[in-house]
Amino acid sequence: MMRTRASVLSLAVLALAGTLPAFAQAQWNVTRTMHIGGEGGWDYVTADSTTHRLFVTRSTHTQVIDADSGKVLGDIPGQKRSHGVAIVPELNRGFITDGGGEGAILVFDLKSYAVLGSIPTMPDSDGIIYDKGTNTVMAVSGDKGMLMMFKPDIDPKNGKVETLDLGGAPEFLAADGAGKVFVNLEDKDVVAEVDLNARKVLARWPVAPGGKPVGLALDKKTHRLFIGCRKPQQLVVMSTEDGKVVGSVPIGAGVDATAFHGGQAFASCGDGSFTVASEKGGKFAVEQTVMTPKGARTLGVDHASHRIYLPTSEFEPAAAPNARPRAKPDTFMIVVIGEK
DSSP: OHHHHHHHHHHHHHHHHHHSOOOOOOOEEEEEEEEOOOSSOOOOEEEETTTTEEEEEOSSOEEEEETTTOOEEEEEOOOSSEEEEEEEGGGTEEEEEEOSTTOEEEEEETTTOOEEEEEEOOTTEEEEEEETTTTEEEEEETTTTEEEEEOTTOOTTTOOOEEEEOSSOEEEEEEOSSSEEEEEETTTTEEEEEETTTTEEEEEEEOTTOOSEEEEEEETTTTEEEEEEETTEEEEEEETTTOOEEEEEEOOSSEEEEEEETTEEEEEETTTEEEEEEEETTEEEEEEEEEOOTTOOOOEEETTTTEEEEEEOOBOOOSSTTSOOOBOTTOOEEEEEEEO
């Protein structure tokens, strides 16, 4: 009798579960805006989920910001045109790409923010990441079409980078931690698959139905890339196993960064739209579009606090219909997007 009742109860629970909706994905909205100020434009923002600090490049300097309070903790000088930051907490080091002039990567102390040295690189040194799996810092030079690599314990004053010709103009990159790195080649409308051990490009995968790929993020669990494309404006989902495009969704204009967190993909666009996409029933769809201030085209995710940070500024009216508007002085801000 007890077994019969248990069986009936189990069947009832299963039947009820079949009528319930699937577990809802997180919903997002702008929770606050932190007014930072200071001079300079901005590019990538790197979030440290352990210390809840933000590293934001500001053209000629890089600000370190407390992600909770918005307080500026440090300001690293000495750049001509800074782009991105990679951090290696185990060595207490950070690295800043400087694309101005002949190009360089600045090495700084993560605690004091003091500059330890400057490594010569190439013009237009841009996107940069640290791959813990291979213990390698990697950056790209858009003008020279190169992938640059070095170990994080490099001599900050006399060290040299290793280079690999990618066969196109790279913008950003992502690594799987097992010896593969994937790089957007913006001018070729492809993603390059690179074998770090063999030091060669294995394949170049088209991003159609997207084009001009810039933003790039990787979900290591499902082996999928999330590629932010500008022309056409698409968030393209690609398998890292064979380069097959498994889905895409429309996004706004001026995308510059993508991310993946908690089963959802994100694309931040300069037109003031923030796209949230997810997979449902084997297909990818736009789940939500969050409106943000214009210019919020890059993002950094704090995976511990489940917050997303987008840098932008207030703008002067455009001087002409197709002219790029200028940022108002001292109006730089960080827009915070959080879960509802």
